[in-house]
Amino acid sequence: MSGKRPTLADVANRAGTSTAVVSYVLNNGPRPVSDLLRAKVMSALDDLDYRPDGRARALRRPRRWRQIGLLVPDLTLPLFGEFVGRIEVEARARDHLTLIGNTGYDPERELEFATAFAEVGVDGLLVVGAANAPQTANLCRRERIPVVWMHNIRGAVEADIIGVDHVSAGELIAGHLRDVHNCRDVAFVGGVTAADVRHGDRETVQQRLEGVASVVGQDLPIIRTDLTPSGAYGAVSAILREGGPPSRALVVGTYGQTAATIRAVADAGLRIPDDVRIVGFDGAATDYGRPRLTTVQQPVDVLARAALGRLLGENPSTRGQFVPTLRVGETCGCVVSTPPG
Amino acid sequence: MSGKRPTLADVANRAGTSTAVVSYVLNNGPRPVSDLLRAKVMSALDDLDYRPDGRARALRRPRRWRQIGLLVPDLTLPLFGEFVGRIEVEARARDHLTLIGNTGYDPERELEFATAFAEVGVDGLLVVGAANAPQTANLCRRERIPVVWMHNIRGAVEADIIGVDHVSAGELIAGHLRDVHNCRDVAFVGGVTAADVRHGDRETVQQRLEGVASVVGQDLPIIRTDLTPSGAYGAVSAILREGGPPSRALVVGTYGQTAATIRAVADAGLRIPDDVRIVGFDGAATDYGRPRLTTVQQPVDVLARAALGRLLGENPSTRGQFVPTLRVGETCGCVVSTPPG
DNA sequence: TTGAAAGCGCTAACAT
DNA sequence: ATGTTAGCGCTTTCAA
Numbered sequence: 001m002s003g004k005r006p007t008l009a010d011v012a013n014r015a016g017t018s019t020a021v022v023s024y025v026l027n028n029g030p031r032p033v034s035d036l037l038r039a040k041v042m043s044a045l046d047d048l049d050y051r052p053d054g055r056a057r058a059l060r061r062p063r064r065w066r067q068i069g070l071l072v073p074d075l076t077l078p079l080f081g082e083f084v085g086r087i088e089v090e091a092r093a094r095d096h097l098t099l100i101g102n103t104g105y106d107p108e109r110e111l112e113f114a115t116a117f118a119e120v121g122v123d124g125l126l127v128v129g130a131a132n133a134p135q136t137a138n139l140c141r142r143e144r145i146p147v148v149w150m151h152n153i154r155g156a157v158e159a160d161i162i163g164v165d166h167v168s169a170g171e172l173i174a175g176h177l178r179d180v181h182n183c184r185d186v187a188f189v190g191g192v193t194a195a196d197v198r199h200g201d202r203e204t205v206q207q208r209l210e211g212v213a214s215v216v217g218q219d220l221p222i223i224r225t226d227l228t229p230s231g232a233y234g235a236v237s238a239i240l241r242e243g244g245p246p247s248r249a250l251v252v253g254t255y256g257q258t259a260a261t262i263r264a265v266a267d268a269g270l271r272i273p274d275d276v277r278i279v280g281f282d283g284a285a286t287d288y289g290r291p292r293l294t295t296v297q298q299p300v301d302v303l304a305r306a307a308l309g310r311l312l313g314e315n316p317s318t319r320g321q322f323v324p325t326l327r328v329g330e331t332c333g334c335v336v337s338t339p340p341g
Numbered sequence: 342m343s344g345k346r347p348t349l350a351d352v353a354n355r356a357g358t359s360t361a362v363v364s365y366v367l368n369n370g371p372r373p374v375s376d377l378l379r380a381k382v383m384s385a386l387d388d389l390d391y392r393p394d395g396r397a398r399a400l401r402r403p404r405r406w407r408q409i410g411l412l413v414p415d416l417t418l419p420l421f422g423e424f425v426g427r428i429e430v431e432a433r434a435r436d437h438l439t440l441i442g443n444t445g446y447d448p449e450r451e452l453e454f455a456t457a458f459a460e461v462g463v464d465g466l467l468v469v470g471a472a473n474a475p476q477t478a479n480l481c482r483r484e485r486i487p488v489v490w491m492h493n494i495r496g497a498v499e500a501d502i503i504g505v506d507h508v509s510a511g512e513l514i515a516g517h518l519r520d521v522h523n524c525r526d527v528a529f530v531g532g533v534t535a536a537d538v539r540h541g542d543r544e545t546v547q548q549r550l551e552g553v554a555s556v557v558g559q560d561l562p563i564i565r566t567d568l569t570p571s572g573a574y575g576a577v578s579a580i581l582r583e584g585g586p587p588s589r590a591l592v593v594g595t596y597g598q599t600a601a602t603i604r605a606v607a608d609a610g611l612r613i614p615d616d617v618r619i620v621g622f623d624g625a626a627t628d629y630g631r632p633r634l635t636t637v638q639q640p641v642d643v644l645a646r647a648a649l650g651r652l653l654g655e656n657p658s659t660r661g662q663f664v665p666t667l668r669v670g671e672t673c674g675c676v677v678s679t680p681p682g
Numbered sequence: 683t684t685g686a687a688a689g690c691g692c693t694a695a696c697a698t
Numbered sequence: 699a700t701g702t703t704a705g706c707g708c709t710t711t712c713a714a
Contacts, residue, residue, distance in 0.1 A: 007706095007707055008707065008708060008709095009707080009708095017684075017685080018684070018685045018686075019685090019686095019707090019708075019709090020684075020685060020686080020687095020709080020711095021683090021684065021685080023709055023710080024683095024684095024709095024710095025710070026485075027709080028483075028708050030709090030710070031683075031684080031710085031713085032683065033683075033684085034683060034684085037683085037684080038366070045485070051464065051485055051486065052462065052484070052485065052707085053400075053462060053706090053707055053708070054396075054460070054461050054462005054463065054464075055395075055397075055399045055400050055462055055706090055707080055708095056396075056400055056690090056706070056707035056708045056709095057460075057462055057707075057708055057709080058396045058460065058461060058462060058690095058708090059394075059396050059397055059400060059689095059690045059691065059706090059707080059708070059709095060689080060690055060709045060710080061460070061690090061693095061708085061709070063396075063461075064457075064460065065457045065460050065461055067395070067440070067461060074426070075348075075422050075423075075425050075426035075429070075561065076419065076422045076423050076426050076625075077422075078417065078419060078422070080422075081416045081417045081418075081419070081421075081422040082416075082417050084416050084425075084441070085415070085416035085417050085443055088416070088441060088442065088443050089443065092442075095511065096444070096556055097440050097457055097458070097461060098440065098441055098442075099438050099439065099440055099441070100425070100429060100439055100440070100441045101425055101429065101433075101438070101439075102429050116405075116406045116438055117438070118395075119395075119399065119402070119405065119406055120395055120399055120404075120406050120408060120438060121394065121395005121396055121398055121399055122395060123392065123395070134465070138446040142369075143393070144367070144386070144391065144392055189349075215710085226376065229629055251474075254712080259629035260616070260629040261631060262629065263629040263630075263631055266631050282591065284417075287599040288570055288600035288603065288604040289600060289604075289630065290600075290603055290604055290607050290631075294530070308712075321489060323454065348690095348691055348692085349691065349692060349693095350691080350692095358700075358701080359692090359700070359701045359702075360692075360693090360701090360702095361693080361694075361699080361700075361701065361703090362699085362700060363701080364692070364693055364694080365693095365694095365699095366699090367692095368693080371693090371694070371695095372694085372699075372700080374699070375699060375700085375702085378699080378700080392692055393691085393692080394690090394692070396690090396691080396692095397690070397692045397693095397706090398691080398692055398693080399692095399702065399706095400690090400691080400692070400693095400706045401692050401693045401694085401705085401706055402690085402692090402693075402706090429714090507688035536701065683714105684707080684713105684714080685712100685713085686702100686711105686712085686714095687710100687711095687712085687713100688707085688709105688710090688712095689707080689709095689711100689713080690707105690709090691706105692705100692706085693704105693705095694703100694704095694705100694707090695701085695702105695703090695704080695705100696701105696703080696704095697700100697701080697702070697703090697707090698699100698701075698702090698710080
């Protein structure tokens with residue numbers, strides 16, 4: 001009838017009995033119910049399409065599970081998929097279920113999610129790639145729910161964050177090109193101004209660029225694009241059309257743009273790594289691509305464990321800055337003989 | 342201290358006031374509180390490290406958000422990442438938040454999750470790639486929470502499921518090889534017996550094989566592997582070592598094994614597609630790989646919308662069987678000129 | 683075998 | 699400005 005969901009009392013009424021009996025029927029106990037009454041209750045249940053309210057139920061029952069909220073920019077990117085997977089596992093190990101949200105790097109959406117999570121009563125919030133840190137932090141302070149930031153964070157000052165040092169990731173990969181391949185002729189592919197990108201992991205790219213620049217020089221060429229694969233494809237293709245490879249090596253600022261860059265270079269008739277070396281960030285843990293990508297990786301499992309430890313307060317003194325590692329493939333010019341796996 | 346979490350009453354006690362006042366300071370209203378008392382309450386809050394109980398709170402507040410549970414086999418696979426992303430969006434559009442769980446195709450874990458979700462009170466459960474359908478279905482019936490199955494389902498009879506027809510997916514791709522490339526000399530890469538795989542999407546692979554076989558003949562060679570990339574790499578490499586390509590084309594049963602197969606073929610010194618054509622399933626929506634993969638795709642957004650419509654009861658009559666589409670790349674032997682994007 | 687009623691932790695009338 | 703108290707929807711004890 002009314003827009004309200006039926007409650008136990010409604011069912012009891014309709015079945016001409018008490019809420020206790022309805023509860024017994026629903027839970028198969030703890031007291032027995034006569035077949036006649038049980039049948040009546042069952043049909044009342046069905047007539048009303050009754051569904052128990054989990055919150056009320058959890059309030060009475062000794063509850064095992066609590067919840068955390070997890071905000072991620074984009075679930076379709078493999079890196080973030082890995083994050084979610086690992087975090088969910090760590091959370092479950094601590095009797096917490098994981099509520100998930102796709103922010104798409106949208107500050108408003110991030111805040112809406114945080115509000116929604118607060119409303120259903122999460123016991124902690126994990127934000128991977130924050131887009132609206134100040135407001136989200138504020139909300140959490142008001143609601144007294146702990147937050148931990150991961151990966152990167154936009155617009156925050158105070159916050160400590162758990163993630164890798166993106167600057168040293170940039171140094172790492174540029175150092176490899178310089179030390180192993182004696183290559184300093186490097187260009188950076190990535191969007192770096194707010195004008196280039198409305199939403200996206202601008203800061204991370206900027207920090208990676210910083211790291212690369214500190215190794216190969218501040219004047220390295222930058223191929224400006226937004227943060228989309230097609231943007232990178234277009235920008236790199238354009239540069240190549242305008243006359244030859246700009247550099248002997250390309251460092252691509254985001255994972256999603258790496259394959260597009262490879263494609264653009266190949267479509268222009270250049271060979272990888274013979275004509276152009278290509279390296280990037282956040283490659284998948286096992287790579288069967290061809291040629292195999294050289295990237296800097298994040299230790300996702302370590303990060304996830306640290307984040308949950310801090311969020312749930314068992315580990316308040318963890319250091320938040322972790323070091324990325326180089327995974328050598330073939331696109332940088334190395335020769336890799338071991339089969340992947 | 343006791344192991345119990347402090348409640349509002351505890352805080353009120355310690356601050357020498359009432360629960361109402363504590364509630365007022367927590368929520369900034371609806372009544373004002375004197376600065377003195379407010380300060381007392383605040384420090385009591387901090388002393389006890391009070392955290393509100395979301396369930397109790399949600400019970401009183403007019404609640405907007407409800408929750409659904411979403412079970413996925415493996416979040417690190419792009420296909421499932423896409424599923425989760427789309428489903429979360431559709432759920433949110435209906436004022437539902439999404440609780441997520443990684444089953445790893447493990448029947449026990451699936452059931453544990455379902456139990457946990459029931460305990461926190463979800464209003465619906467979406468299972469992508471069920472591993473334990475009968476028991477999960479049972480649980481949901483008992484708890485009166487609606488379930489919708491997606492993608493595929495193991496061991497169920499009654500259930501209707503929302504997903505693509507994997508058999509016709511197999512037909513589609515084998516048909517392309519036959520009709521466009523005049524190629525019937527096809528082998529199938531995939532694990533098909535329970536002995537090969539403990540966990541994994543065995544049934545889906547089996548159905549795809551069925552489709553392929555119905556086009557190219559029931560006697561097609563099958564390269565048996567478990568469902569891991571490294572398994573495929575090993576199996577394909579072994580076959581190639583034993584003397585030449587077994588077939589002019591390879592259909593790979595799972596997405597995760599496709600790149601590994603390509604790698605194995607390339608490492609054996611064969612060219613794709615000149616020596617061996619390779620096609621697969623569930624490629625990412627945009628593919629910048631090189632060569633570009635020819636795959637059969639699932640219309641993830643359509644599936645997600647249909648699933649939520651059915652789960653939340655707005656759309657009980659949707660047909661559950663959807664048709665996959667062929668996305669032509671280069672690994673089958675086609676020549677694709679349009680830049681991707 | 684059934685029903686009445688006491689809470690779970692919180693919010694917000696309704697009283698002071 | 700503060701305290702008292704009636705519920706939210708449910709489980710379960712206690713009484714019948």
